Amino acid sequence: MISTKPYLMRAIYEWCVDQGFTPYLQVAVDAQTRVPREHVRDGQIVLNVGPDATHQFIIGNEDVTFQARFNGKAFPVFVPVNAVVAIYARENGQGMAFEVEKSAPEGETPASDIAADSLSQVEVAPAIDTDSEPDPGAPNRPARSHLTRVK
Numbered sequence: 001m002i003s004t005k006p007y008l009m010r011a012i013y014e015w016c017v018d019q020g021f022t023p024y025l026q027v028a029v030d031a032q033t034r035v036p037r038e039h040v041r042d043g044q045i046v047l048n049v050g051p052d053a054t055h056q057f058i059i060g061n062e063d064v065t066f067q068a069r070f071n072g073k074a075f076p077v078f079v080p081v082n083a084v085v086a087i088y089a090r091e092n093g094q095g096m097a098f099e100v101e102k103s104a105p106e107g108e109t110p111a112s113d114i115a116a117d118s119l120s121q122v123e124v125a126p127a128i129d130t131d132s133e134p135d136p137g138a139p140n141r142p143a144r145s146h147l148t149r150v151k
Helices: 006-019 116-121
Strands: 021-028 045-047 055-059 061-072 073-082 085-087 095-100 148-151
Touching: 006 021, 006 055, 006 095, 021 095, 061 095
Parallel strands: 095 148
Antiparallel strands: 021 045, 021 085, 055 061, 061 073, 085 095
16 A cells, blocks of 8 residues: 555645745655755755756655756756655745654664654754745744644
8 A cells, every 4th residue: 555645745745836835855865865965964955846946846656756956967856755754835834744764774673763752843954945046035944843743
């Protein structure tokens, strides 16, 4: 059975775009994740996935793919759905957070990446805004997000 996670991610993305908000994707980076490594902080990256910042953006049932420009260079991004920590609106922090399992070394059982009790108070990091024009009136980072916890 397919997880509900990609369906919820698509719904939050569509809501953000319909409201005129900028959707951000917070990702736990592992060996399967293809993102510009120079922008990874503490094993995570936050990406602006708005229509103006991405090309060929697709939230599939297994992965999220798109192309974006980082420091002026095109980069094909690949994110497994199970690596997505949260999707939220930059302007108000509203969105949804998910439990993420870390990739475990061979022979070990994966552990939860985020404690379930802390998901409703996730601190969101500044996003890599690619080469899109920033909104001068929008805050760079909400003090606390308004993410909904999903297991």
